[in-house]
Amino acid sequence: MNKEREPRLIQRYTTSQRINHWIIAITFVMLALSGLALFHPAFYWLTNLFGGGVWTRILHPFVGVLMFVCFAIFIVRLFRHNLFARRDAEWLKHIGDMLENREENLPEAGRYNAGQKLLFFALIFLMLGLLLTGLVMWRSYFSGFFPIWGIRLASLLHALFAFLMICAIIVHIYAGIWVKGSVRAMTRGTVTPGWAWKHHRAWLRQLRGGTPDKRG
Amino acid sequence: MSLQSLDIKRRSATTTPPPSVRGEVIGGGVAKLIDTTKCIGCKACQVACMEWNDLRDEIGSNVGVYDNPADLTDQSWTVMRFSEYENPAGDLEWLIRKDGCMHCEDPGCLKACPSPGAIVQYNNGIVDFHEEHCIGCGYCITGCPFDVPRISKKDSKAYKCTLCSDRVAVGQEPACVKTCPTGAIVFGTKEDMKKHADDRIVDLKSRGFDNAGLYDPAGVGGTHVMYVLHHADKPGLYNDLPKEPRISPMVGLWKGITKPLGTAAMALAVLTGFFHYIRSGPIETDEEDERKAREMIDE
Numbered sequence: 387m388n389k390e391r392e393p394r395l396i397q398r399y400t401t402s403q404r405i406n407h408w409i410i411a412i413t414f415v416m417l418a419l420s421g422l423a424l425f426h427p428a429f430y431w432l433t434n435l436f437g438g439g440v441w442t443r444i445l446h447p448f449v450g451v452l453m454f455v456c457f458a459i460f461i462v463r464l465f466r467h468n469l470f471a472r473r474d475a476e477w478l479k480h481i482g483d484m485l486e487n488r489e490e491n492l493p494e495a496g497r498y499n500a501g502q503k504l505l506f507f508a509l510i511f512l513m514l515g516l517l518l519t520g521l522v523m524w525r526s527y528f529s530g531f532f533p534i535w536g537i538r539l540a541s542l543l544h545a546l547f548a549f550l551m552i553c554a555i556i557v558h559i560y561a562g563i564w565v566k567g568s569v570r571a572m573t574r575g576t577v578t579p580g581w582a583w584k585h586h587r588a589w590l591r592q593l594r595g596g597t598p599d600k601r602g
Numbered sequence: 603m604s605l606q607s608l609d610i611k612r613r614s615a616t617t618t619p620p621p622s623v624r625g626e627v628i629g630g631g632v633a634k635l636i637d638t639t640k641c642i643g644c645k646a647c648q649v650a651c652m653e654w655n656d657l658r659d660e661i662g663s664n665v666g667v668y669d670n671p672a673d674l675t676d677q678s679w680t681v682m683r684f685s686e687y688e689n690p691a692g693d694l695e696w697l698i699r700k701d702g703c704m705h706c707e708d709p710g711c712l713k714a715c716p717s718p719g720a721i722v723q724y725n726n727g728i729v730d731f732h733e734e735h736c737i738g739c740g741y742c743i744t745g746c747p748f749d750v751p752r753i754s755k756k757d758s759k760a761y762k763c764t765l766c767s768d769r770v771a772v773g774q775e776p777a778c779v780k781t782c783p784t785g786a787i788v789f790g791t792k793e794d795m796k797k798h799a800d801d802r803i804v805d806l807k808s809r810g811f812d813n814a815g816l817y818d819p820a821g822v823g824g825t826h827v828m829y830v831l832h833h834a835d836k837p838g839l840y841n842d843l844p845k846e847p848r849i850s851p852m853v854g855l856w857k858g859i860t861k862p863l864g865t866a867a868m869a870l871a872v873l874t875g876f877f878h879y880i881r882s883g884p885i886e887t888d889e890e891d892e893r894k895a896r897e898m899i900d901e
Contacts, residue, residue, distance in 0.1 A: 424716040427716075428617065428719055430718055439737035440737045440738060454617060486882060487882050495875065505742065525743075529838065535852070537743075538850050540854070541741070541852070542856040545860055546860070549860075553867065556871045556875060557871070557875075560875035560879075567643060578892035579899060580888070582893075583891055583892075584885075584891045587898075590898060594899050
């Protein structure tokens, strides 16, 4: 390929968005590992990664608060790109084609497709749920303010939300492995025009300046 | 507390059987029977507990009732609860209940505990905390149907009555039993204690306490600390002793089916992704896509 034909790369995430994302990712991994350690005895050995059971118990909630704060910033930055548009309903109807790698049968996606938007709102719900139930469970500081039934309910819901969150992130990570050229958006900040054309055509069109669509 | 590794029936956060070579204990294990009808509220049991276990709670202040200290703490593993009850005849009854761990046959604390071996149940039924394995999460408090465990502010470990497991292990009765001046607290095998309670209940009924009975709640599989109550039909009179205690369904769900089911579902999610990749492969961007993208940009 000669130099003239080399595609100009398209910026998808700024440096600070990428740093923000990876802080969330690292804290999430820490939380998932420490949380699983306290969830099921089969994972208790994971407490060794955090310096033992007591340190796992001490660190988990603080890391959780850090993740929530970083996530809140991330959400504010990406919120307007994730609002549902009319074409998203159509996209979801064809999600089977997406899974069969027949993306050509799907309507054009904006900056985010309907699946990504669903994940976005699911994560907002789960993060909020985990924060609130986690505070109720935080014995050192907050549990004393709540009735015992509240602590029991929070413990159950915390496990449920965490389970759903881990499943959601498994989907998120897999999507990055599956759709080649996606990960570099979050590591280098850029994607190739062909990637944008193939997966987020409406976004590319918008970047080019045609068909203004502020909902991305 | 103790080192009877061959006498463990249940172990927290452990999915394989504990050492069980010795088999069942005769007599249904041990039990402490607290006869509230004989209790005079002298608190000698509290003192004996402090002395044997070498605990010194903070000197508190009078809060207007006889309860002293006002609640169980990491330093006070047993507390006399005083209730003033005006019976239907218009007479005052002073109901005194020695509160503390009930040593449930199906212990909610042990079920909830995430740390392997931090809570054990011995073959004799005693539920004991091994504080060196305690991580201080407080799940035992969440799991307990009787609101007994307390986390120390000093070391963030959970503490409660051990039923003097160290004394029992060498053939002695618990310190509170040893000291009780009226014989309101007795100790033996669970079967013997039930028989003893039966005699007491017959006596109480003959004295007009028609509802006298034994408190050995079936919802937690029975307890290894039992009460003789004058009003067994209304345990709530005794400082809110629960009528039908059981491990909360929320705790049961959280610590029951959720754990294997959730773990399996997460593993399945990963496997689904893996086999999707094996079946359908990745979505890649090729030269054709780049060309079409350029066309769109150059339009």
